[in-house]
Amino acid sequence: MSTQKNSFEGREGNWRKQKKVTHNICAVAQLGVNIMNDENKTIHEFDLELIWEYFSGIPRQGPGSPAETIKALGFIDKLTSDSQIVDLGCGTGGQTMVLAEHTSGFVRGIDLSPGFIDLFNVHAQKWGLQDRARGIVGSMDDLPFQKAELDVIWSEGAIYNIGFNRGLNEWRKYLKAGGYIAVSEASWFTKMRPAEIEQFWMDAYPEIDTIPNKVAQMQNAGYLPIATFVLPETCWTEHFFRPQVSHQKNFLEKHAGNRAAEELMANLRHEAELYRKYKEFYGYVFYIGKKIQT
Numbered sequence: 001m002s003t004q005k006n007s008f009e010g011r012e013g014n015w016r017k018q019k020k021v022t023h024n025i026c027a028v029a030q031l032g033v034n035i036m037n038d039e040n041k042t043i044h045e046f047d048l049e050l051i052w053e054y055f056s057g058i059p060r061q062g063p064g065s066p067a068e069t070i071k072a073l074g075f076i077d078k079l080t081s082d083s084q085i086v087d088l089g090c091g092t093g094g095q096t097m098v099l100a101e102h103t104s105g106f107v108r109g110i111d112l113s114p115g116f117i118d119l120f121n122v123h124a125q126k127w128g129l130q131d132r133a134r135g136i137v138g139s140m141d142d143l144p145f146q147k148a149e150l151d152v153i154w155s156e157g158a159i160y161n162i163g164f165n166r167g168l169n170e171w172r173k174y175l176k177a178g179g180y181i182a183v184s185e186a187s188w189f190t191k192m193r194p195a196e197i198e199q200f201w202m203d204a205y206p207e208i209d210t211i212p213n214k215v216a217q218m219q220n221a222g223y224l225p226i227a228t229f230v231l232p233e234t235c236w237t238e239h240f241f242r243p244q245v246s247h248q249k250n251f252l253e254k255h256a257g258n259r260a261a262e263e264l265m266a267n268l269r270h271e272a273e274l275y276r277k278y279k280e281f282y283g284y285v286f287y288i289g290k291k292i293q294t
């Protein structure tokens with residue numbers, strides 16, 4: 001769908017038929033590493049169903065936390081019970097439920113994975129939010145909205161699928177004047193980085209950039225930059241990596257002897273190790289902007 005190395009290619013109808021993807025999803029994916037296996041294929045040629053199954057079993061599909069979702073929401077004013085909010089690349093809806101609980105408007109979550117959307121709608125029922133929160137299968141590069149229909153576009157750890165710059169530019173038309181965009185995005189904290197982590201990210205997501213450069217992209221795309229803040233380390237360690245420890249063990253037991261599952265787990269562990277080693281050089285940053293003209 002996009003020119004990014006780590007983006008999906010194709011449409012929803014093809015996903016269930018597709019056995020292998022050369023690109024990836026979620027963190028594996030965004031952080032999909034360039035380890036080579038002995039068949040000289042990149043390790044991120046995983047079975048898409050396997051990846052979806054793995055990420056369906058954890059509360060979130062990328063770094064973040066309820067507290068940081070609420071903090072970002074705090075920069076957005078004038079929401080009412082008529083407000084139209086969408087969460088693009090919502091996954092199973094961890095952050096979308098928080099959004100719906102802390103606003104009174106209508107929240108739609110959009111994701112390519114039908115399995116994630118099924119779980120999203122189960123979660124909305126569990127939270128008693130089914131009248132105001134709905135999950136829809138769809139792609140962020142082909143959105144079903146009218147021009148100037150939306151009050152808020154949200155996307156946590158998912159805009160990379162279309163690319164930060166492209167997403168900001170293409171999605172702007174769906175916002176009303178005065179509407180907000182709030183996205184979290186992998187960003188460099190320093191001007192210079194050790195070669196190992198620089199190379200890893202150039203392979204996974206070359207659009208990663210420094211915070212000032214991302215803010216400039218937001219301004220150039222026609223938004224007033226309202227706020228940026230760095231997600232705390234706990235968004236990775238407690239909310240993303242920790243729930244995976246027992247989940248990985250169970251997943252490997254279930255898929256004993258399945259080489260793709262073993263490689264997927266190895267990739268995820270490598271991702272966590274790199275974060276521990278290089279966390280002062282990169283992380284996720286929330287960017288909040290306001291569309292100030294039509």
Ligand SMILES: C[S@@+](CC[C@H](N)C(=O)[O-])C[C@H]1O[C@@H](n2cnc3c(N)ncnc32)[C@H](O)[C@@H]1O
Nearest residue numbers: 026060061062089091111112139140156158161
């Ligand atoms: C890193 S996960 C983040 C999920 C969730 N926002 C979170 O923070 O837990 C990225 C999500 O983007 C979804 N995705 C990938 N490409 C997409 C596309 N073209 N349109 C909509 N969703 C997409 C994936 O299925 C996955 O759920």
